[in-house]
Amino acid sequence: MNLAHSLSVGAPEVILAAGILFLLLVGALRGDRSTDGLVWGSILVLALAAVPVIDQGPERDLAWNGLYVVDGLSRYLKLLILLGSAGALLVATPSLRRLTLARFEYPILILLATLGMSLMVSAHNLLTLYVGLELMSLSSYVLAAFHRSDVRSAEAGLKYFALGALASGLMLYGASLVYGFVGATDFAAIARELTPGAGRNYGALIGLVFMLAGLAFKISAVPFHMWTPDVYEGAPTPAVAFFATASKVASMGLLLRVTLEAFGGLQPDWQQIVIFMSLASMALGAVGAIGQTNIKRLLAYSAITHMGFALMGLAAGTEAGAQAVLFYITVYLVMTFGAFLCVLAMVDKDGTAHEKLEDLAGLARTRPALAAALAIFMLSLAGLPPLFGFMPKLAVFNAAIDANLWPLAVIGVIVTVIAAFYYLRVVKLLYFDPPAGIDLDPANQGVNPVLMVAAAGLSSPLGYLLIGPMSVAGAQAARALF
DSSP: HHEEEEEEEETTHHHHHHHHHHHHHHHHHHHGGHHHHHHHHHHHHHHHHHHHHHSSSSSSSTTTTEEEEEHHHHHHHHHHHHHHHHHEEEHHHHHHTTOOOOOTTTHHHHHHHHHHHHHHHHHBHHHHHHHHHHHHHHHHHHHHHHHTTTTHHHHHHHHHHHHHHHHHHHHHHHHHHHHHSSOOHHHHHHHTTTOOOOOOOHHHHHHHHHHHHHHHHHOOTSSSSSSSHHHHHOOOOOHHHHHIIIIIHHHHHHIIIIIIIISSSGGHHHHHHHHHHHHHHHHHHHHHTTTTHHHHHHHHHHHHHHHHHHHHHHOOOSSHHHHHHHHHHHHHHHHHHHHHHHHHHHHHTOOOOOGGGGGGGGHHHHOOHHHHHHHHHHHHHHHOOTTTHHHHHHHHHHHHHHTTHHHHHHEEEEHHHHHHHHHHHHHHHHHHOOOOOOOOOOHHHTTHHHHHHHHHHHHHHGGGGGHHHHHHHHHHHHHOOO
């Protein structure tokens, strides 16, 4: 593998890295007055990085001495990550200006995290996995504490960092155990050593447990979810929108690759762990959200619940299950991003953000378009037909049933009914309660109207029009793992 070939195959990451260095130099020279230009420059860099991703063929290719892989899965996930990152940048500027946080470092940090995520989903070695994961994590810690003068943001960043460092330590310890007992860090070599006929390697299994703990932290799966509500509530909302979308896609994609590609031979063992995380995440997320009074904390518990549903597809351990997971996180990205767009719009004429559930009361009478969009996102997140959010849940249920995990699917249906309570509660506040008397800024409602309409349209029954292309792309991506 020569350098030219590696640079060609890894072109998306090369473009991101070069763009980061150039924009960082511009920011250092021009200071915060360059923030708006850097935001649009960052979006341009993301668009340029998407070109080689789209242009790459369907065949599997290795680069950088086997550390890096390009296949259907990496291409699918990278497009989602780049889309989520671009959306997070587009919605950031108005909110950051209102909070006097329009600093040039913000778009650079988003790009750094995106570079880490891109490396994660193309990781073909435990070393690449860890480097990508840490690059994403370290950037995310700073983004969470970006509002330094706010106590909640500082607390969110500190909690995220402390618990994230613990999760990274568990991950690194697990990787070292795997290397010690298998003698390799390459995913293909690990898979060969852990084939079902090679006998059970208990040392590698213990290492995998530690690695799963670290990855569970990144996707907010129980019992490593404890950081999520506090970080979602305290961090700046644009940063939270980024954590809840692009970050979740990358982490779930990495989990798919690690379990199904590298440790497929240990499926009967890790399947039990994934089933537990799925059950616990669904149950705790659904019950924990019921008593919440803050919309961002409610969305945090919603994220925990949805990661539990996505893990149901992984627990199946089949190609259909992997395809269902990819379908699920794609639709989840759109629905969650739309919900955070609505949260960003809840700003009054004094510039005060209103994030309490009670502040949504009667919004249908004062801001009917905003209320309608939020209702669509809530009902779609609940998985109620005919909204598009129903389809990914049906997909993971079918995958679980086909893998003879029908008790898990039954519990998922029960949890869906429980979770519908707090989503319907939001709709009830919007349409049936008297107005809260908050005078929202009409100018703020016009921020990113195209994004909000697009997200609401995709979350509505119009999203069914995309099932065909999404199924083809998802099947190709899932096939790369088997």
